[in-house]
Amino acid sequence: MKKLLLTASMLSMLAISSATAQAADCDITIGVVLELTGPAGAYGQAGAKSVEMAFRDFNEAGGVGAEGCKLVTDTRDSQTQGNVAVDQATQLVNIKKVPVIIGGIISPMSIPMLTSVTAPAGVVQVSPASSSPTLTALGREGKTNGVFFRTITSDALQGTAAAKYALDQGLKKIAIIHVNNDFGVNMVREFSEAYTKLGGTVTTVTPYNEKQPSYSAEATAAMAGEPDALYLISYPVDGATVARAWISGGGPQKFLLNDGMNSEDFIKAVGAQYLNDAYGTSSGTTETASTKYFYGNYEAFSGGIKPDAPAADRSYDAGAIVALATARAGKGDAAAIKAAIPQVTDPAGEPIHAGKEEFAKALALIKEGKPIKYEGVIGPIAFDQYGDITGPFRLWKIKDGAVTTTGELSADEVGKIKASLK
Numbered sequence: 001m002k003k004l005l006l007t008a009s010m011l012s013m014l015a016i017s018s019a020t021a022q023a024a025d026c027d028i029t030i031g032v033v034l035e036l037t038g039p040a041g042a043y044g045q046a047g048a049k050s051v052e053m054a055f056r057d058f059n060e061a062g063g064v065g066a067e068g069c070k071l072v073t074d075t076r077d078s079q080t081q082g083n084v085a086v087d088q089a090t091q092l093v094n095i096k097k098v099p100v101i102i103g104g105i106i107s108p109m110s111i112p113m114l115t116s117v118t119a120p121a122g123v124v125q126v127s128p129a130s131s132s133p134t135l136t137a138l139g140r141e142g143k144t145n146g147v148f149f150r151t152i153t154s155d156a157l158q159g160t161a162a163a164k165y166a167l168d169q170g171l172k173k174i175a176i177i178h179v180n181n182d183f184g185v186n187m188v189r190e191f192s193e194a195y196t197k198l199g200g201t202v203t204t205v206t207p208y209n210e211k212q213p214s215y216s217a218e219a220t221a222a223m224a225g226e227p228d229a230l231y232l233i234s235y236p237v238d239g240a241t242v243a244r245a246w247i248s249g250g251g252p253q254k255f256l257l258n259d260g261m262n263s264e265d266f267i268k269a270v271g272a273q274y275l276n277d278a279y280g281t282s283s284g285t286t287e288t289a290s291t292k293y294f295y296g297n298y299e300a301f302s303g304g305i306k307p308d309a310p311a312a313d314r315s316y317d318a319g320a321i322v323a324l325a326t327a328r329a330g331k332g333d334a335a336a337i338k339a340a341i342p343q344v345t346d347p348a349g350e351p352i353h354a355g356k357e358e359f360a361k362a363l364a365l366i367k368e369g370k371p372i373k374y375e376g377v378i379g380p381i382a383f384d385q386y387g388d389i390t391g392p393f394r395l396w397k398i399k400d401g402a403v404t405t406t407g408e409l410s411a412d413e414v415g416k417i418k419a420s421l422k
Contacts, residue, residue, distance in 0.1 A: 026064075026065075026067050026069035026070075027069060027070050027071075027072050028064060028069055028070070028071050028072070028099070028326060028331075028332035029072050029073070029074050029096055029098050029332070030055075030071055030072070030073055030074070030098060030099070030100050030101075030102065030322060030326075031073075031074055031076070031089065031092035031093070031096065031098035031100065031101040031102070031103075032048060032051055032073045032074065032075040032076065032101070032102045032103055033075075033076045033078050033085055033088050033089050033092070033101055033102075033103035033104055033109070033113065034047050034048050034075065034076075034077070034078065034102075034103050034104060034105055035077070035078050035079070035080040035104060035105050035106065035109060036048065036075075036077035036078075036079075037077055037079050037080065038078075038079045038080025038081065038237075039080050039210055039211065039235040039236070039237045039238050040080045040105055040106050040109075040235050040236075040260070041080065041237075042236055042263060042265055042309070042310070043105040043106070043129065043235075043260060043309075043310050043311040044077070044078070044080075044104075044105050044311075045305065046302070046305050046309035046310065046311055046312040046315065047105055047128050047129070047311045047312065047315035047318075048075055048315075049298075049301065049302040049303075049305055049312070050128075050298070050302075050311075050312050050313070050315035050316040050318075050319060051073060051075075051102055051315055051316070051318065051319035052073065052301075052319075053297075053298060053301045053302070053316060053319070054316045054317075054318075054319030054320045054323060054354070055071045055072070055073060055319055055323060056301075057320075057354065057355055057356045057359055058071060058319075058320070058323035058324070058327075058359050059071060060356045061356045061357070061358075061359035061360040061362075061363055062359075062360055062363045063327075064326055064327050064330065064331070064332075065327075065330055065331075071322075071323055071326060074092060074096055074098065076088035076089075076091075076092065078103070078104055078109050080106070080109070080210075080235075082108050082109060082111075082112045083112075085103070085104055085109040085112060085113050086112050086113055086116050086117060089101055089103075089113040089116075089117040089118065090116075090117050093117055093118065093121050093123050098123065098332075099123060099124060099326075099332045099333055099334035099337055100123065100124040100125070100126065100322050100326075100334065100337055101113065101117075101118055101123060101124070101125050101126075102125075102126050102127075102128070102315075102318050102319065102322060103125070103127060103128075104127060104130060105127070105128060105129045105130065105311050105315075106129065106130060106183060106235070106260075107130040107131065107132035107134065107135065107181075107182050107183040107186075108181045108182055108183060109130070110125070110127045110130035110132075110135065110148075110150075111130070111132065111134060111138075113125065114135070114138065114144060114147075114148055115138070115143065118145075118147055118148070119143060119144050119145040119147055119148070120145070121334075122145055122147060122334055122335060122338075123147060123334045124147050124149070124322075124334050124337050124338050124341070125147055125148050125149070126148075126149045126150065126151070126318045126321065127148070127149075127150040127151070127152070127318070128150070128151050128152065128311050128314045128315040128317070128318040129150075129151075129152045129260075129310070129311040129314060129315070130150055130152065130183075131150075131152050131153065131154055131155045131158060131183065131259070131283065132154075132155060132182050132183050132186050133154050133155055133156040133186050133190065134182050134186060135148060135150065135154070135386075135387075135388075136154055136156070136386050136388055139385070139386030139387060139388075140386060144386070144387070146338065146385075146387075147334070147338055148386075148387045149321070149341060149383050149387035150387055150388065150389070151314040151315075151317045151318050151321070151376070151378065151381065151389060152283045152314055152389070153283045153388075153389060153390060153391050153393070153411070154388055155183070155186050155187045155190055156186075156418075157390075157393070157411065157414045157415065157418065158187070158190070158258075158259070158281055158283065158393060159186075159187055159189070159190025159191035159192075159193070159194055160190065160191075160194040160414050160417055160418045160421075161281050161393040161395075161409045161414050162191050162194075162195075162231075162256060162258070162281045163191050163194035163195035163198055163200065164194070164198065164409065164414075164417055165256075165279060165281055165395050165409070166195065166200065166229070166231070166256050166279070167195070167198055167199065167200055169279050170228075171200070171228050171229045171254060171256060171279075172199070172200055172201065172228055173200070173201045173203055173225070173226070173227045173228045173229075174195065174200060174201070174202055174203065174227055174228065174229050174230070174231045174256065175202075175203045175204045175205075175206070175222040175223065175224075175225065175227035175229075175230050175231070175251075176188055176191075176192070176202060176204065176205045176206065176222070176230075176231045176233065177206045177207075177208060177215075177218055177219070177222050177230060177231075177232055177233070177234070177242055177246070178205070178206075178207055178208070178231075178232075178233035178234070179207075179208060179210060179233060179234050179235065179238065180207035180208060180209050180210075181210075183233075184207065184233050184234075185207075187233050187258060188205060188233065191231065192205070193421070194417070194418065194421060197421040198417075198421070203224065203225030203226070203227040204221065204222050204223075204224050204225055204227070206218050206221050206222040208234075208238070208242065210235075210238055211238065212238075212241075213241075214241070214245065215238075215241055215242045215245045216245045216248075216249065218242065218245070219242065219245035219246040219249045219251060220249055222246070222251070223246075223249060223250070223251050227251075227252065228252060228254060229252055229254035229255060229256060229277075230243075230246055230251060230252070230254070230255050230256070231255075231256040231257075232246075232255055232256070232257055232258070232261065233258045234258070234260075234261065235260055235261075236260065236261065236263040236265045236266040236269070237265075237269075239257075239260075239261055239266055240265070240266050240269035240270050241269075243255070243266075243270045243274070243275075244269075244270060247270075247274050253274050253275075253276075253277060254277040254278070255275065255277065255278040255279070256278075256279055256280065257278055257279065257280035258280065258281070259280065259281060259282035259283060259310065260310050260311075261280060262280055262282055262308075262310055262396060262403050263309075263310060264306070264309075267398060267401055267403075268401075272398070272400060272401030275398045275401075276398065276399055276400070278397065278398040279395070279396070279397050279398075279406075280395075280396050280397070280398075280403075281393050281394065281395060281396070282310075282393065282394045282396065283314070283378070283391060283393065283394070284378075284391060284392035284393050284394035284408055284409075285313065285377065285378040285379050285391070285392070285394070286378070286379030286380065286391065286392060287379070288353060288375045288376065288377075288379055288380070289353040289354075289358075289375070290317075290353040290354035290355075290358075290375055290376050290377045291313070291377050291378075291379075293353065293354045293355045293358075293377075294307055294313060294316055294354055294377040295307045295308075297355075298312065298316070308403070313376075313377040313378050314376075314377070314378050316354065316376070316377050317374075317376035317377050317378055317381060320354060320359075320374060320376065321341060321344060321345065321374060321376075321381065322337070323359070324340075324344040324352070324359070324362055324366075324372065324374055325337045325340040325341045325343070325344050326340070327344075327362070327363055327366050328340035328343050328344055328366050341383065342383065343371055343372075344362075344366075344372050344373075344374055345373060345374050345381050345382050345383060346371040346372065346373050347373060347380075347382055348371060348373070349365075349370070349371035349372040349373035350365055350370060350371070350372050350373065351372075351373050351375050352365075352372045352373065352374050352375065353374075353375055354376065354377060362374075378391065379391055379392075390411040391411055392408050392409060392410045392411060393408065393409045393410075393411075393414060394408055395407040395408060395409065
C-alpha cells in the first residue's frame with residue numbers, strides 16, 4: 001500500500017512538474033530597453049513598472065492562446081546612452097530572439113535601436129515616449145521596415161502647441177537652451193518656426209552637452225538679448241542644473257518647459273519658489289475608463305511612483321498593445337505581432353480598456369476572431385502608416401511646487417495653427 005501511495009505521489013509530482021515545465025516552455029519573452037539610470041532614469045523607472053503592470057493584468061486575464069502562455073519581460077538599462085541601448089537591443093534580438101522591444105523612452109535611444117537593430121531584423125519596436133519628428137521621417141523614407149510604433153505624439157505638433165501657449169502667457173521674447181541631440185534640435189526647430197511666425201522673438205539658441213557639472217557658460221550666453229523667459233528643453237537631472245545656473249546668473253524666473261520636465265525631481269532640485277512662473281506642454285490624454293483604472297492602481301503597484309510621472313501612462317499602453325497584439329498573433333512571432341497591432345487598435349472594433357477584466361473580454365473576442373479597439377490610459381489609440389498617433393496637448397503650470405493642468409489644445413486645433421503658418 002505504501003508503495004502504491006508513493007508511486008501515486010511521485011506520478012502526481014511529475015505531472016505537476018511537467019505542466020509547470022510546459023507552461024514555462026511557452027512563455028513569450030518581450031524585450032524592454034529603457035533608461036533606468038542616467039539623465040532620463042526617472043522616466044524609464046516609471047515606464048518599466050507600467051509595462052510590468054500591463055503584462056501582469058494580461059497574464060492574469062488568461063495570457064496567449066489555449067495554453068495560457070505568459071508574457072515575461074527581459075528588462076535592460078540603456079543608461080541613457082545610445083550605444084548601450086543598441087548593445088542591449090542587439091543581445092535581446094540576436095541571443096534572446098525576442099519578437100518585440102519596448103523602448104526607448106527618449107528619441108536618442110529609440111532612433112539608433114531602430115536603425116541599427118529592430119528595423120533590419122524585422123523586430124517590432126514600440127516606444128512609449130520618443131517624440132522626435134525624425135522617427136516619422138525614417139518611416140516616410142522606408143527605413144523603419146514598418147516595425148516602429150509610438151504612444152506619444154510627434155514634436156512636430158508639440159512645438160506649435162508650446163509656441164501658442166508661451167505667447168498666451170505673455171512670453172514674447174524667449175531664450176532657448178536645449179539638449180544637443182536629435183530630440184532637442186528638432187524641438188527647437190519646430191518651436192522656433194511657429195513661435196516667430198506667431199509674433200514671438202527668439203533671442204538666443206544655446207545647445208548644451210549632457211552630464212556637465214556646470215552650465216554657467218551656457219546660461220550666461222543665453223541671457224543675451226534680454227529675454228522674458230527661458231525655454232528649457234532638457235531632462236530632469238541636467239535640466240535642474242541648467243535652471244539653477246540660469247537663476248543664479250540673474251536670468252528671469254519665467255520658464256517654458258518640455259513634457260519631460262513635468263517632474264517632481266526637477267522641481268525639488270531647482271526649488272519650488274523659483275518655478276511659480278513655469279509653464280509646460282505635454283502629449284495629453286483623453287480620459288477613458290483605462291485612465292481611471294491606471295490612476296487608481298498604479299501607485300500601489302509601482303511602490304510609490306505617481307501615475308502622472310512622465311511616460312508612466314503611455315508605457316502601460318505600450319505594454320497593453322504589445323500584449324493584445326501577441327494574443328491576436330497567437331505566438332511570439334515578430335511579423336505576426338506587427339500585423340496584429342492595427343487589429344487590436346481597430347477603430348471599428350469593440351472598445352477594450354485597461355485591467356484584468358477588460359483584457360479577459362479582449363481575449364474572448366480575439367478567440368472569436370472579432371476586432372477590438374484598445375482605448376488606453378492616454379485615450380483611444382490608432383496608428384498611421386508610420387506608427388504615429390494623434391492626440392491632444394496638455395497645458396500645465398508649476399505653482400507652489402505642484403504641476404497643475406491649465407488647459408488643453410486638441411490635435412485639430414494645433415494642426416490648424418500649423419497649417420495657417422505655412
